[in-house]
Amino acid sequence: MFKSSKRVDKNFNRVRRKLHLLFFSLSFLLATQASALTISPGKGLITVDRNSSQSVVVTVFNETEKLLNLEPKVLGMQQGQDGGPLFDLGISQAEKWISTNQGDFVLSPNESKKINFNIDVPDGIYPGSYYLGLAVKSSNKESGGTGISSQVVSLLTIQVAGLAEENLKITKWEVEKSFLTKLNWDFDLKFRNLGNVEVPLLGSVEVYSWKGKKILEKDVYLGNQLLVDSIRNVKPDLNLSEYKFLLPGIYKSKILINYGKTNQLVEKEVRVLYLPVWSFVVLGFGFLFIILIIFKIKYLRKRK
Numbered sequence: 001m002f003k004s005s006k007r008v009d010k011n012f013n014r015v016r017r018k019l020h021l022l023f024f025s026l027s028f029l030l031a032t033q034a035s036a037l038t039i040s041p042g043k044g045l046i047t048v049d050r051n052s053s054q055s056v057v058v059t060v061f062n063e064t065e066k067l068l069n070l071e072p073k074v075l076g077m078q079q080g081q082d083g084g085p086l087f088d089l090g091i092s093q094a095e096k097w098i099s100t101n102q103g104d105f106v107l108s109p110n111e112s113k114k115i116n117f118n119i120d121v122p123d124g125i126y127p128g129s130y131y132l133g134l135a136v137k138s139s140n141k142e143s144g145g146t147g148i149s150s151q152v153v154s155l156l157t158i159q160v161a162g163l164a165e166e167n168l169k170i171t172k173w174e175v176e177k178s179f180l181t182k183l184n185w186d187f188d189l190k191f192r193n194l195g196n197v198e199v200p201l202l203g204s205v206e207v208y209s210w211k212g213k214k215i216l217e218k219d220v221y222l223g224n225q226l227l228v229d230s231i232r233n234v235k236p237d238l239n240l241s242e243y244k245f246l247l248p249g250i251y252k253s254k255i256l257i258n259y260g261k262t263n264q265l266v267e268k269e270v271r272v273l274y275l276p277v278w279s280f281v282v283l284g285f286g287f288l289f290i291i292l293i294i295f296k297i298k299y300l301r302k303r304k
Contacts, residue, residue, distance in 0.1 A: 036063045037138055043155040050160060051123035058154045059114050060136045062107040068138045070107055072115050074098040075133035077155065079230040083223040087133040087153055094130035094158060097121055119158065127162020128196025129228050131155065159197075166260035167195040168226070170268045173255050176235075179273040183240040187270075189255060190233045193226045199260040200225045205236055207272075208252040215251075216240060222257065248275050 038061045048054050062068050076091025089095070102115045117134055133153040172190035193199060201223065207216040220236045238253075240246060254269040 037061070037068065037136070037150050037152050038063060039134075039136060039152040039154050041154060043157070045157045045159065046119070047159045047161055048119060048121045050121055050125050050127075050162070053118065053120045056117045056119065056134065056156060057114050058117070058134050058136075059112055060107065060152065061112045062109055065109050067109070068107045069104065070113075071104045071137050071139070072100050072102050072117075073135040073137055073151075074100075074117070075135050075153065077131040077133050079227045079232075081231075081233050083226075083232070085131075085133070085155060087135070092130055092132065094132055097158075098132060098134075121158070121160055125160050126196060127160045128164070129198055130158045130160065131227060132158065162196075164197045165195045166197060166199055166262055166264060168192070168199060168201075168257060168259045168264070168266050169194050170255065170257065170266055171231075172233075173268040173270050175253070175270055175272050179275050181274075181276055183246065185238045185240065185253070185272065187236045187238070187253065187255075188233075189236060190231065191222075191226075191257065191266075192231045193228055195260075196228055197260075198225045198227045202258040203234075203236075204256050205238060206254045206256065207238065207240070208254070210249045210251065212252075220255070226259075246274065246276070250274075 040059045040061070044056060046054055046056065060070065074095050075087040075089060076095050077085050077087050078091050080086045097120055098117055099120070100115060100117045105113065107113055115134075115136065132155075134156055135151055135153045137151040168191060170189070170191045172188060174188045176186040176188055187205075203220040203222040205216075205218050205220050206214055209215050216238065218238060220234070222234055223232060226232055236255075251272045251274055252269055253272050254267055256265060256267045258265050
C-alpha cells in the first residue's frame with residue numbers, strides 16, 4: 001500500500017513538472033509575441049531610371065507595451081552562402097542613393113509610423129539590380145543604464161533601367177579527394193553571378209566512363225536565385241551504388257547549370273580517379289604473381 005502511494009506521488013510530481021514547463025513555454029511565447037517591433041512591407045521592388053528620383057514608404061509598428069526610441073537606417077545587403085540576406089553598412093554603393101528626413105523618434109505602444117525614404121540614382125550608374133535594407137533600430141534605456149536593442153529591416157531591390165545582362169561563371173568544380181575508393185563521390189562547386197540581374201538556377205551532374213559513355217545523370221539543387229555579384233558554394237554528392245560493379249579507372253564528371261530567364265548554359269568537367277578497395281587487392285595479387293614468374297624464370301635459367 002505504501003509503495004502504491006509513493007508511485008502516485010512520483011507520477012503527480014512528473015505531471016506537475018510538465019505543466020510547469022508547458023506554462024513557462026506559453027508565457028515565453030506570449031511575451032515574445034507581445035514585445036515585437038515589426039516593419040511593413042517586408043520586401044519591395046522598384047525600377048528607376050538613371051539620373052532620376054523616387055520615394056519608398058515603410059511602416060513600423062510598435063507591438064510592445066513600452067515606449068520605443070527608434071532610429072531609421074539604410075543598410076547594404078549581400079547574399080550569404082546559404083542564399084539568405086546579410087545586412088550591414090558599406091556593402092553597396094546604392095546606400096549613398098538613399099536618404100530620409102526622418103530623424104530619431106519615439107513610438108508609443110501599439111502605435112505605427114510611416115517613414116519616407118528618398119531614392120536618387122545618379123547618372124552613369126551601371127544598369128541592373130541593387131539591394132538595400134531599409135531598417136529601423138530601437139534602443140531603449142532601462143533602469144541601471146542597460147538597454148534592449150532590436151532592428152527590423154525591409155528588403156528593397158532597386159532595378160536601374162537598362163540592358164539586362166545574364167552572366168554566370170563556374171569558378172570551382174573539383175572532386176574532394178585525389179582518388180575515390182567508394183561509390184559515394186563528393187564534389188566541391190563554386191559559382192558567381194557576374195551579370196547585372198539576379199538569375200534562377202537549375203543544375204545537373206553527368207558522369208562518363210573512360211570510353212565516353214554516359215553512365216549517370218542526376219539533378220542537383222543549387223539553391224534559390226543568385227543575386228548580382230554573389231558567390232555560392234555547393235557540395236553535391238553522387239551515389240553510384242546502383243552500379244554494383246564499376247571498373248577502376250578515370251571517369252569524367254560534368255556539372256551543367258542552366259541559369260537566367262534566357263535559360264543559358266554553363267558547364268565544367270573534372271576527371272575522377274576511381275580505385276575501389278578490391279582493385280588494390282587484385283593489384284597486390286597481380287604484383288605477387290609477376291614476382292613469382294620472374295623468380296621461376298630465373299630458377300629455370302640457373303638449372304640450364
